[in-house]
Amino acid sequence: MVPVTGPGNRLDPWINAYASRARGMTASEIRALFAVASRPEVVSLAGGMPYVSALNLDALADTVSDLVRNQGAYALQYGSGQGDITLRDQIGEVMAEVGINAHPDDIVVTTGSQMALDLVTRVFCDPGDAVFVEAPSYVGALGVFRAYECTVIHVPMDDQGLQPGALDEAITAARLRGLRPKMIYTIPSFHNPAGITQGPARRHEILSVAQRNGLLLLEDDPYGLLGFDDVGFGDKPPRAIRADDADGVVYLGSFSKTIASGLRVGWAVAPHGVREKLVLAAEAAVLCPSNYAQMTISSYLSTQPWRQQIKVFTETYRERRDALLNALDQHMPVGTTWTTPAGGFYSWLTLPEGLDATAMLPRAIAALVAYVPGTGFYVDGSGRQHMRLSYCYPEPDRITEGVRRLAGVIEDELQLSHTFGTSHTLTRPEGPATPAPDLQ
Amino acid sequence: MVPVTGPGNRLDPWINAYASRARGMTASEIRALFAVASRPEVVSLAGGMPYVSALNLDALADTVSDLVRNQGAYALQYGSGQGDITLRDQIGEVMAEVGINAHPDDIVVTTGSQMALDLVTRVFCDPGDAVFVEAPSYVGALGVFRAYECTVIHVPMDDQGLQPGALDEAITAARLRGLRPKMIYTIPSFHNPAGITQGPARRHEILSVAQRNGLLLLEDDPYGLLGFDDVGFGDKPPRAIRADDADGVVYLGSFSKTIASGLRVGWAVAPHGVREKLVLAAEAAVLCPSNYAQMTISSYLSTQPWRQQIKVFTETYRERRDALLNALDQHMPVGTTWTTPAGGFYSWLTLPEGLDATAMLPRAIAALVAYVPGTGFYVDGSGRQHMRLSYCYPEPDRITEGVRRLAGVIEDELQLSHTFGTSHTLTRPEGPATPAPDLQ
Secondary structure (H helix, E strand, C coil), X not given: CCCECECCCCCCCCCCCCCHHHCCCCECCCHHHHXXXXXXXXXXXXXXXXXXXXXXXXXXXHHHHHHHHHHHHHHCCCCCCCCCHHHHHHHHHHHHCCCCXXXXXXXXXXXHHHHHHHHHHHHXXXXXXXXXXXXXXXXXXXXXXXXXXXXXXXXXXXXXXXXXXXXXXXXXXXXXXXXXXXXXXXXXXXXXXXXXXXXXXXXXXXXXXXHHCCCEEEEECCCCCCECCCCXXXXXXXXXHHHXXXXXXXXXXXXXXXXXXXXXXXXXXXXXXHHHHHHHHHHHHHCCCCHHHHHHHHHHHHHCCHHHHXXXXXXXXXXXXXXXXXXXXXXXXXXXXXXXXXXXXXEEEECCCCCCHHHHHHHHHHCCEECEEHHHHCCCCCCCCEEEEECCCCCHXXXXXXXXXXXXXXXXXXXXXXXXXXXXCCCCCCCCCECCHHHC | CCCECECCCCCCCCCCCCCHHHCCCCECCCHHHHHHHCCCCCEECCCCCCCHHHCCHHXXXXXXXXXXXXXXXXXXXXCCCCCCHHHHHHHHHHXXXXXXXXXXXXXXXXXXXXXXXXXXHHHHCCCCCEEEEEECCCHHHHHHHHHCCCEEEEEXXXXXXXXXXXXXXXXXXXXXXXXXXXXXXXXXXXXCCCCCCCCHHHXXXXXXXXXXXXCEEEEEXXXXXXXXXXXXXXXXXCCCXXXXXXXCEEEEEECHHHHHHHHCCEEEECCHXXXXXXXXXXXXXXXXXXXXXXHHHHHHHHHCCHHHHHHHHHHHHHHHHHHHHHHHHHHCCCCCEECCCCECCEEEEECCCCCCHHHHHHHHHHCCEECEEHHHHCCCCCCCCEEEEECCCCCHHHHHHHHHHHHHHHHHHHHHHHHHCCCCCCCCCCCCCECCHHHC
């Protein structure tokens, strides 16, 4: 065989035939470590897997059985590229919880909200276009932006999340550099990985920056209904930014954390013209979302007490969050800090000066505890002093044990650091790794 | 709001902010017609929907119920980006039917094989790269190639399918034009829309052309197990081209036509290095395929008589194919010709000289019969004299009635044409419409 642009190598004869966008597609170096970390004796504070065992599986089994038996000819058939109309109506009800009043026509159902992220980027971003994201930001979003060869610009956060002043400056600076700013990507509620939530005033400020600069605001909200504490919205879930601007915001929602991630059902709400493009892009990508998964969700929503189920999930995660925070308070050495999440799945931990979370990971796994090093949440190699701790999946006593082990590893690193100087680093910086699904 | 590149219009303020690739994303003009055509009084020979009602829905309902009840914690959770390992093993068994011997490591499960098409193109094609396809070719593939801004080059078919000599010449001509040839896309068995199958010799010739030119061969095989007649492979399904070259072919398979399209489960088999890229691209696109849909298929394959079910489907489609061919023989005016499919879902009809299938469509729908005009299967506006007739979904007597109506419309057109010259055409040529899912 004579490959397209001269022979490749024995490992991959097609190496010279790939598209330019595929050159950046490389597996994260830490993947191999996580293969080890999935052994049951390791406490994993790494994965963002929802605790789906809290669902009423018997009730769901009956629902699905009825669905296939009575509506199989529809549920097992191709469907609309935009998604099932009954489900889109129900998604409207779900979004009312975060203050959004959207017409079912403006909703596009996708194979998880990850696909909605992919489609929005596909529709808006040419190679090189600038996308503004939090520092740190969601691994899966960075993976999408990289796949479309965007220029990703991190903007600092404070305890209210993305900083509007810094955002405005970053946009201006990007324009001065000759870049074409395209969109602002933000997770306002219970941020992944930072565990921070934007209050009402901050949301308005961010929206103003977007509007003033004529940029699309891409609001990603998978955790919005999983809040524990009041963050300025009383006893209601945080009000979505989209609730205050239907023309300038694309809102992404998901059933992955409120029902089940294995169904892969998410959605986008978009201004009318954008929605049209998203549907056409979705049809090219997958023809249509699964009727089977959509109807499963739809039947679940119409026959099961879903609001009550979300309360069960929330109480489960609150208890685990408390276990994490208590254990951190009790065990972590001086100089270690972390965020206090008011909802969602994650706390963001900062190591004492001089320590390196990426370099430390093999030793943590040897001590039977795993986390995601901060570098994965940046495109530029920053984040070495940070790690993301997930409390969503392990039972509370396992979380406590995991933190105890982790604190021991950090203590040892501090000792080493005091004795020999700064800790070892891996030879290459861990970049914006293409995400492994269980590490989102 | 001040949109990115100056104000858009009232219909879409974002019109100037889209990526270059989104400019070609426009809905097909015939969509509106098909909305009318979905009324029950219209016989639709348009859609490529499998007849899923032939499944044993009670058995499937029990299978799914057991799955959720007993393995819910896994089936409802995030999974591997490459797909469930048990299912990948089973896919190996399914592919053995078409002569493929593949390791589960080389299989990537996708959200329908449409997504596999999207991922392969994403990984290989830069804007402008040349892709060689049959004339006519699958609407959904043309939609993907257009989304990635490929240069699509149609190559003529004869009664053995894609012509190797013409293919070779087209590749040479493209290189002379300064294009960068990237891949050959073919549907060797029971072609959509042409209803033609490549015999064993033709397959070898096509593979040779690909190998000699160092081009990837993308073999799309959704219908391979749905054959009625011997097309040179004895009583076995047509042997896949991939069976004879593991390094140069990416093979796409699907459960949409052998089990159920609404599950959205397909797959790609690729050379090792390509497979790695596909998994990374898949993770960026959707994180992971649905464990729920995958496990449903996996349970079905391990508990239900799937080979026997495929026989039931095949017999159903054979009966409908016969109904179509008989009715065409009986009713069509002289000068009309069509292909005789030996399997799959489609026959490709050529109208008498001077008639235009696109222009005729509104009149056909008024006469309560629908088809897909040939223009949708070309990127260059050709195909006006052709239409695709699907026999997969309507009952045989409906097919007969549909053909009778269609023949009446063609007779009337011939009358008009003899009286007033060539028939009216729509104002714009119907391009490679972004596919509507029910018209694949």
